[in-house]
Amino acid sequence: MTGGTETDTGDGERGGGRRGLAARPVARLLGLCLVAGLILAGVTFPLVGGLGLISNDASDTVSATSSDLAAGQLPLVTTVTDRQGAPIAYLYDQNRQNTPLEQISPTMRAAIVAIEDRRFYEHDGVDWTGTLRALVTNQSAGSTQQGASTLTQQYIKNYQLYVTARSASERLKATEATYARKLREVRVALQLERQLAEGTSKRQAKDEILQRYLNIVFLGNNSYGVGAAARTYFNTTPDRLTIAQAAMLAGMVQSTAQFDPVAHPQAATGRRNEVINQMRLQGMITPQQAQEATASPLGVSSAAPPANGCIGAGDAAFFCKYVVDYLDQAGLSAEQLNRGGYTIRTTLDRPALTAMTAALRNEVPAQQRNVADVMASVAPGQDRHEVVAMGSNRVFGVDGAALETSYGLPWEPVNLGAGSVYKVFTAATALDKGLGIDYQMQIPPDGYASPIYRDGQGNPFPVRNAGNYAPVLSMTDALAQSPNTGFVKLMEYTGVAPVVDMAVKLGMRSLAEPQGNGGKSIAEIAKEQNQGSFTLGVTPTSVLELSNVGATLASRGKWCPPTPIVGITDPAGAPVPVSEQPCEQVVPPTLADTLMTGMSKDDQPGGTSAAAAGENGWTRPMSGKTGTTQQNKSAAFLGFTPGIAGAVITFDDSSSPRPLCDGGGDSPPYACSDGNIFGGKTPARTWYKAMNPVVAATPVQPLPATDPRYVQGGTNEQIPEVTGQQVDAAEQTLREAGFTVVRSTVGNRAPAGTVVGQSPRGSALPDQAITLQVASGTVSAPPPPPGAVAAPAIGPAPGG
Template identity: 80%
Template sequence: MRPITKLLAICLVAGVIVAGMAFPFAGGLGLLSNDASDTVNATSSDLAAGQLPGVTTVTDNQGAPIAYLYEQNRTPVSLQQMSPAMRGAIVAIEDRRFYEHDGVDWTGTLRALVTNQSAGSTQQGASTLTQQYIKNYQLYVTAQTESERLQATEPTYARKLREVRVALQLERQLAAGRTKQEAKDEVLERYLNIVFLGNNSYGVAAAARTYFNTTPERLTISQAALLAGMVQSTTQFDPVRHPQAATGRRNEVISQMLGQGMISQQQAQQAASDPLGIVQPLATPANGCTGAGNAAFFCKYVVDYLGEAGISSEQLNRAGYTIRTTLDRNAMNAMQQALVGEVPAQQRNVADVMATVQPGRDRHRVVAMGANRVFGVNGDALQTSYGLPWEPVNLGAGSTYKIFTAAAALQAGLGINYQMPIPPDGYASPIYRDGAGNPFPVRNAEEGLAPVLSMTDALAQSPNTGFVKLMETTGVAPVVDMAVRLGMRSLAEPGPDGVSIADTVREQNQGSFTLGVTPTSPLELANVGATLGSSGMWCPPSPIEGITDATGAAVPVAEQPCEQVVDPALADTLMTGLSKDDQPGGTSAAAAGANGWNRPMSGKTGTTQNNRSAAFVGFTQQLSGAVITFDDSSSPRTLCAGGGDSPPFPCSDGNLFGGTTPARTWYRAMNPVFAGLPVAPLPPTSPRYLQGGTNEQVPEVIGDQADDATAELRDAGLQVQVVQVGNRAPAGTVVGQNPRGSVLPDQVITLQVSTGTVPSPPGVPTGPPPLAGGVPGAGG
């Protein structure tokens, strides 16, 4: 009975094939319904217009590749970019009548049917290149699930029949308005771009690079024959794992090319004698940001940034985009050398991270970002895929936040020359409380500070008590609002409970905000400098110069618009107010001097409680950068800064400050970059923000009698309190006034009034009162 069964099967399938042959002329004799015919038409149309998954290339600002993103390693190229040997080899071994049939080789199909049915197994294939293209397209483009991939390759006659009909329809569509040669070339190009050739290589361009580190137009006869032979089985004929089998299969292809007159006897002999020539290791491009070297963190920021702009990572891995970024390779290299030079990558518990942004009135370009840690996902404590340079550091950035308090004070009416009272250590501010709500004394890290400092000097010397007291007058909420406006946008993002950090700080009136205890993004901090360096124009820190798709067309990127967040004169004046940090007496002066910094800049250091983290932000109108050094372990500890060849390390009595490792990293990274830039002066200042707002000016009453001075100030609508001080000036004379110049709303003016005598030191007799004239009062 078995021969009869085989004969019946052959007759049945042969009938199906004959019906299929009639398809171009009679619509398939009704073998498929109208719905099925519609499906065939839709499928062939998709095949004719569809785009193949490709490799997205991420480049630096000069167009040099830094990373490749892909699901399938494929670079589509035109048929003219493929060598004649490659085109001939694939036709010779897979479909020798390719240029003769209309998508289906009926003669070959019948022969294969009889052979396979007689043998009881698959002995011969009959799929044309057109049919193989259809199967590959459904497998590598259309199918999204494992079930769909299995359906695309299921060994059933139903699938083969659908494939036959789609192949016929596809070639008819492609032939419309073209010659048959042109239509066939189109199919061949599509096939050679989609076919899988092993070792993560899709299409001949990727395979040429992977196996031979060459381009498809340079493929030789022997190389092309090897690739064409692998189509039958990329596993069995893998030239890396099975070189002998691959050689035999290659030579079989060469023999077919010779037999079909594609090459001469001499060419065939030479090609068959060539070594396989596979490069070791295979030249497969690293997939993803892990292959971007020291630009890996930047690459990951690009992917995340585009995700927020609506371009998903799945889209990036298939679309074949070219993404030109803002990365400056020279700046990146200098930054990385500075980061690992200050804190080696293998130093446990100490992360050193940095980001730089170019100011601008229309865009803020991210120039570089990096960390001493290696970007990776292998679980090593010294590797991380967390976005260290742009994600918030939970330990905070310390006194860099005094920038926001100063800006809020200028906005409220004070001037940068405002004389700030600096309460001694242990000042108990009404807005600085512990977790239980009890007053908590604020202390200064520095000793011997003057009792009064200009805001400029206070920014350079960074007294905690002075800025907490300043925030008593500005209010906490305006300082928080200023931080968000200038660039700390993540503070305003709702948390899991829908409440932002900014909301919490405002609601709880947290006086500690000015001391930088909240989570801080190094990139956002650098962008604050860029906002001030752009005369108060905030722009999102963008890593994108432009994107083109596989056809070269521009791909739009939705970015937030720039905003003028403060008066340009305020921003420019504040830059001047921050210009003493690198000068003698400034908290980063030692780091600046050690690195030979010699140009105007604005900067601010910061250190958090217990020295678990420290920061430095420095900027000009050309470039802004921020560094945060912190314990990146799960249980942060106090850090010591080290020195010389000794990197920072966990210790019991910390001495890590913003002026140590963070500032040294900044100057070390920035010096090479600024060396190629002209020296830029600080921006001009405004009298409004130097001395304070016109309506908030405080009458100068030093030297007046207390009663007259009090009356004058109260007539100006100001609140006054009088304190008696020992002084040689005539009794009742005002010898001190705070504040002078300008005052915040509801701020009390304190007048120091002379008693006319100076108390003698213990054991020294008291002499007669001095003559009139005395010495200048404090606060002058």
């Protein structure tokens, strides 16, 4: 056998009697003459009309096809790696690793030439001797007994099939058993070899075609090319293929199904030995080598190509999926990734992911129904915000019955919201409008009726608190203790729209994206409806974006997109540019610094995550904020240090969410009728468990210094200090500064009318009343003992 083993449909006649039998040789001879004439004519010039085998533009088509083949790029496997370069996933349409000829063993090259095209280095793309012999044999037999396609012709057909064809009809056309296709193949083969030989030797052109063929040919079990096949069947590289291994692969070209070494080992062995014998007969190997190779077992180690897609990335699957989605938004489509052969080095920190996954599943097992625990972490920076890790207690997959999911839990918005974490945006807006972090916030009682907190019909809706609070708290203490009424009251001053805009600026960018086909964004709706509930975090929230809010504050107010990409190279190693949004300075650096430090009490006694911090031995300076939505269907925690930011949301991920209850002790949370989960429980515990190993090997970093402007407030909202003044003068000073005044007389031996106290101090809302405590000049005598006469009041002290 000297040619390729491609099979075409024969036209064997069936006739009766001696007349039919006698007529067959004549008919076959006429057929051979016709076909030979057509081939010669077709190679020489294009035909018009006649049998319709070639059209007027055949020459142009052939030239274009050969040019495409000469410059064509094969579909290759894209490799996604972690930050250190270790692969985490492979993306491909065809499992192919492009391999230079010098990295393919001589035995592999010899085996494919021996069995498929023994005169490969002699002909010019078409083996005329083999073609005519195959025509005679096939016509005499009445069916296809021999193929005559050279490696060049096979390469052309394979290129049309695996590169050019994108639809089922195109693939069918690429392999149709017609003389028209064969004739076109012949002409392209001749022209391609001429093109490749221009400016070089025939041997070099042949080696180029052989290399391309060995990289494109399908070898079964989702393996395209000898590079992938060597790994799939023998767990080796193509440069180390033995005679027996090379012969087995070469033998599979005729039929990957019939000679599959896993499904049909005996047939594969027989075919392999046939190739070995051809190599011996053609002097490519010695009889001794042939004997040893024939006696060796197939030695197939496996037939499993690398898992295709992010589903094979294990715990890194969510991160991998985010990479694919991120690059699609950047203009590098999934189709390009699946065919481009890129190497994508990501920002994924494997140890951080391992710690995160362990923390997530320690708090909520993967199989816990109704409860998803999701986390993402981002590294702050002035030029980039790199995604460190992301994950979920859920396993990435498609088995819904096993609670697997391929939904982007760590970055797609969670519909149930993040709760009071959104109070950070109200606090940031208040600072931006002139208040200070030491501002004494009024904390209305539970059930407060706010003019901006209404139900869907516009009716007043009471604001509820989760606990009891002092009537006045500094903003710092309010962030740590999280009274709902206080922040709704603060939002009455800031306005809803500026708070929504602040959330978008700091990192919640998906809130500003139109919903559906050109619909309004969540941010637009919240502003139009003046939703006072926005500060309580009822809107859909992306865990990754929430993490990036922390990174923005830790980056002194510099927002950057949360990127998962370190760099991308093409198959030649050239860098591939990635279009990413530029960084933005969204708030003044000193505002961000002051707010970050103002959020530093959450892990301290009295803070909402203090218990979780203590349980997990957290001792470093950090900024944090917990959140819980109404009915306890979700809870969240945002925490960050100068070196890393992270967020966690725990929520009911079922189609009919229910309240969640904290399991207590080592028990996971569960769905219940009356929830009691809070951000300081499962979410905070997850955060501290995940972050402790990450920061353990890094030096302790202090929180940034504060700015008096954002501690005490701006000049417009700064309360003049009037303690010690006479009340009339003090009141005039305050009124001139824009404040209203309320007097309260207190027993004090200071001269009557002297201001001995004021509340609040520092900064206040423009319409907020300042209470002056005015001395009466006397203090009440202590109550007399039982039965004694009351003493007179005590007058001013001497000299007072």
